[in-house]
Amino acid sequence: MPQQVRGVVSRAKDAPVELVTINIPDPGPGEAVVAIAACGVCHTDLTYREGGINDEYPFLLGHEAAGIVEAVGEGVDTVAPGDFVVLNWRAVCGKCRACKRGRPWYCFDTHNAKQKMTLEDGTELTPALGIGAFADKTLVAAGQCTKVDSSADPAVVGLLGCGVMAGMGAAMNTGNVTRGDSVAVIGCGGVGDATIVGARLAGANRIIAIDRDPKKLDWATDLGATHTVDATSADVVEAVQALTGGFGADVVIDAVGRPETWKQAFYARDLAGTVVLVGVPTPDMTLDMPLVDFFSRGGSLKSSWYGDCLPERDFPMLVDLYQQGRLPLEKFVTERIGLGDVEKAFETMHQGEVLRSVVIL
Numbered sequence: 001m002p003q004q005v006r007g008v009v010s011r012a013k014d015a016p017v018e019l020v021t022i023n024i025p026d027p028g029p030g031e032a033v034v035a036i037a038a039c040g041v042c043h044t045d046l047t048y049r050e051g052g053i054n055d056e057y058p059f060l061l062g063h064e065a066a067g068i069v070e071a072v073g074e075g076v077d078t079v080a081p082g083d084f085v086v087l088n089w090r091a092v093c094g095k096c097r098a099c100k101r102g103r104p105w106y107c108f109d110t111h112n113a114k115q116k117m118t119l120e121d122g123t124e125l126t127p128a129l130g131i132g133a134f135a136d137k138t139l140v141a142a143g144q145c146t147k148v149d150s151s152a153d154p155a156v157v158g159l160l161g162c163g164v165m166a167g168m169g170a171a172m173n174t175g176n177v178t179r180g181d182s183v184a185v186i187g188c189g190g191v192g193d194a195t196i197v198g199a200r201l202a203g204a205n206r207i208i209a210i211d212r213d214p215k216k217l218d219w220a221t222d223l224g225a226t227h228t229v230d231a232t233s234a235d236v237v238e239a240v241q242a243l244t245g246g247f248g249a250d251v252v253i254d255a256v257g258r259p260e261t262w263k264q265a266f267y268a269r270d271l272a273g274t275v276v277l278v279g280v281p282t283p284d285m286t287l288d289m290p291l292v293d294f295f296s297r298g299g300s301l302k303s304s305w306y307g308d309c310l311p312e313r314d315f316p317m318l319v320d321l322y323q324q325g326r327l328p329l330e331k332f333v334t335e336r337i338g339l340g341d342v343e344k345a346f347e348t349m350h351q352g353e354v355l356r357s358v359v360i361l
């Protein structure tokens with residue numbers, strides 16, 4: 001039977017989000033209905049609300065979630081009712097050119113549910129990143145459900161569904177950080193701090209955290225940064241060079257995504273080092289730099305989408321490491337809030353007071 005549940009919807013650009021009743025269809029072939037246990041508030045939810053992604057309002061927000069599979073549709077054999085899952089926005093198709101070339105993390109045809117969830121009057125909802133998990137339940141493609149250790153705290157492991165995975169993967173997968181590397185991270189919000197955790201796990205022996213907010217630098221240190229640079233008073237490039245024997249870092253990660261921070265990342269790395277852009281620039285931003293610098297400094301300039309992750313490979317592994325006490329993922333959960341508090345959480349996020357607010361259902 002189709003069900004009615006509560007969901008947080010954004011109806012129009014810049015209007016506050018609303019907690020309303022939504023309709024969830026029964027899962028069709030290849031689909032699953034998931035009862036949400038927890039969902040983190042990510043910057044991208046706010047970007048949807050502000051019209052920064054597209055204008056397909058109304059949006060059903062929320063996408064960093066964990067929950068229990070309630071029902072599955074025809075042909076689903078990867079998950080079953082009762083399974084504890086983290087939701088992902090990269091259910092790879094296995095058939096596109098990227099998948100066939102053995103690079104499924106670039107999949108061009110990732111799966112989402114085919115049926116639509118709707119408002120009570122039948123208006124179709126656009127779920128954020130194909131998930132829509134600020135709701136009691138949501139409808140997704142079964143491939144968006146990744147089974148993990150069911151004893152893990154959903155508020156913590158749900159964050160792997162987006163920002164924490166994006167950050168950790170930017171260091172481990174995109175940046176290929178390895179033992180003995182020096183790593184610098186510009187911007188220590190939830191994503192930048194996750195790159196620090198990823199760099200530490202990968203064996204980096206020098207991790208330099210750079211931010212304009214002293215509180216963020218304290219949190220970064222708590223999560224594994226070995227050195228900090230206050231970007232309001234120091235020259236970032238000189239400071240990174242001074243902390244790396246005059247060379248620059250092997251890998252510099254820009255977790256802000258602005259022309260000035262990317263330039264700092266470019267010049268703060270060692271010759272033939274790697275720059276990873278994980279912060280998302282806006283379409284109006286441009287870069288003006290001497291082309292010869294690209295040539296003469298060599299190395300690798302990369303962007304990281306969702307940390308080049310493969311949810312089926314990475315989520316269970318990271319949950320296991322967290323459960324063993326080897327990953328401090330619980331430190332990303334700054335506050336636990338209710339489904340009616342999402343608008344307030346956007347404000348708290350804007351003021352830089354949290355790494356993550358997590359809605360508990």
Ligand SMILES: NC(=O)c1ccc[n+]([C@@H]2O[C@H](COP(=O)([O-])OP(=O)(O)OC[C@H]3O[C@@H](n4cnc5c(N)ncnc54)[C@H](O)[C@@H]3O)[C@@H](O)[C@H]2O)c1
Nearest residue numbers: 166187188189190191192211212231278279280304305306
């Ligand atoms: N690539 C992906 O797949 C992916 C996934 C999720 C999020 N993101 C992006 O990652 C970025 C960071 O997300 P977040 O949740 O950590 O955001 P956030 O707002 O929590 O953190 C940004 C941090 O950067 C700092 N900062 C801002 N300007 C700075 C500057 N000039 N120099 C140094 N520090 C500066 C801020 O003080 C803050 O601590 C966003 O652009 C977000 O859209 C990318």
Ligand SMILES: [Zn+2]
Nearest residue numbers: 093096099107
């Ligand atoms: Zn594919």
Ligand SMILES: [Zn+2]
Nearest residue numbers: 042044162163
């Ligand atoms: Zn996100």
